[in-house]
Amino acid sequence: MLAPAGRVAMVSGANRGLGLAIARKLYADGYGLSLGARDPVALARVHAGMDRARVLFARHDAAELDSGRTWVEATVMRFGRIDALVNNAGLLRQFTVAQADETALDEMWQVNAKAPLFLAKAALPHLRASGSGRIVNVSSLSGLRVRRTDFVGYSMTKFALIALSHALRQEAWADGVRVCAFCPSVMATDMAGGMDIDAKSLVDPRTAANMIATVLALPNSASVAELPVNIFAEPTW
Ligand SMILES: NC(=O)c1ccc[n+]([C@@H]2O[C@H](COP(=O)([O-])OP(=O)(O)OC[C@H]3O[C@@H](n4cnc5c(N)ncnc54)[C@H](OP(=O)(O)O)[C@@H]3O)[C@@H](O)[C@H]2O)c1
Numbered sequence: 307m308l309a310p311a312g313r314v315a316m317v318s319g320a321n322r323g324l325g326l327a328i329a330r331k332l333y334a335d336g337y338g339l340s341l342g343a344r345d346p347v348a349l350a351r352v353h354a355g356m357d358r359a360r361v362l363f364a365r366h367d368a369a370e371l372d373s374g375r376t377w378v379e380a381t382v383m384r385f386g387r388i389d390a391l392v393n394n395a396g397l398l399r400q401f402t403v404a405q406a407d408e409t410a411l412d413e414m415w416q417v418n419a420k421a422p423l424f425l426a427k428a429a430l431p432h433l434r435a436s437g438s439g440r441i442v443n444v445s446s447l448s449g450l451r452v453r454r455t456d457f458v459g460y461s462m463t464k465f466a467l468i469a470l471s472h473a474l475r476q477e478a479w480a481d482g483v484r485v486c487a488f489c490p491s492v493m494a495t496d497m498a499g500g501m502d503i504d505a506k507s508l509v510d511p512r513t514a515a516n517m518i519a520t521v522l523a524l525p526n527s528a529s530v531a532e533l534p535v536n537i538f539a540e541p542t543w
Pocket residue numbers: 318319320321322323324325343344345366367368369393394395396397398417444445446447489490491492493494495496497498
């Protein structure tokens with residue numbers, strides 16, 4: 307496995323939910339961290355116990371494409387390198403085809419698909435330079451199969467993120483970059499609030515963070531392209 311010490315990882319949406327759990331896990335593992343969130347002051351408060359020598363708290367609003375490029379530049383200025391990118395920030399808006407709402411769809415398209423593409427574009431030269439760059443795109447089982455009709459817009463954006471993951475892994479493979487689409491079922495975060503599922507069945511975000519940390523640390527010779535995580539006995543396609 308790759309030793310985290312000296313490696314630098316960027317995590318979007320690092321202020322709550324899965325992103326918070328990933329940030330804590332990667333910090334504990336010894337990574338240098340560039341954490342992104344819409345409100346960097348609140349982000350720094352959430353992670354107040356972290357050693358500032360090893361962590362950058364950056365503003366990243368996935369609704370503004372330029373904010374990804376600025377965040378990558380700030381990360382390189384601070385650490386001189388980027389070894390991993392976790393595209394975690396995401397948005398769920400529920401509607402069926404009959405209720406389809408263009409504004410809600412565009413919001414999700416921007417945050418769930420476009421922002422990861424342009425963040426990866428900005429980070430790619432640095433990930434290639436690493437020789438063992440890693441990208442984890444947090445998609446969803448809703449990016450692999452359709453189970454709820456009111457998730458149509460969300461699924462469309464998460465399927466798109468899977469497509470991005472496969473294109474990226476082929477484009478940058480020769481330079482040691484490995485890309486994984488992480489596809490969990492329902493996790494115990496704010497996003498799952500209101501879903502009628504027994505809380506004990508949900509994926510604990512700390513478990514998901516451990517899985518992502520494992521993927522990030524795999525050697526170049528062991529790449530996981532898609533990682534579906536089930537809570538029901540159901541097909542993943
Ligand atoms: N929870 C689930 O059941 C589930 C299942 C499968 C996949 N996922 C995916 O897992 C990822 C993490 O979600 P979660 O469960 O942790 O949900 P969450 O608790 O709702 O957190 C969502 C995160 O995304 C951030 N975000 C939303 N819009 C943003 C924007 N415009 N710019 C920057 N950050 C933005 C939020 O920041 P703010 O605090 O500023 O809003 C927050 O940090 C998402 O990609 C989600 O689609 C979740």
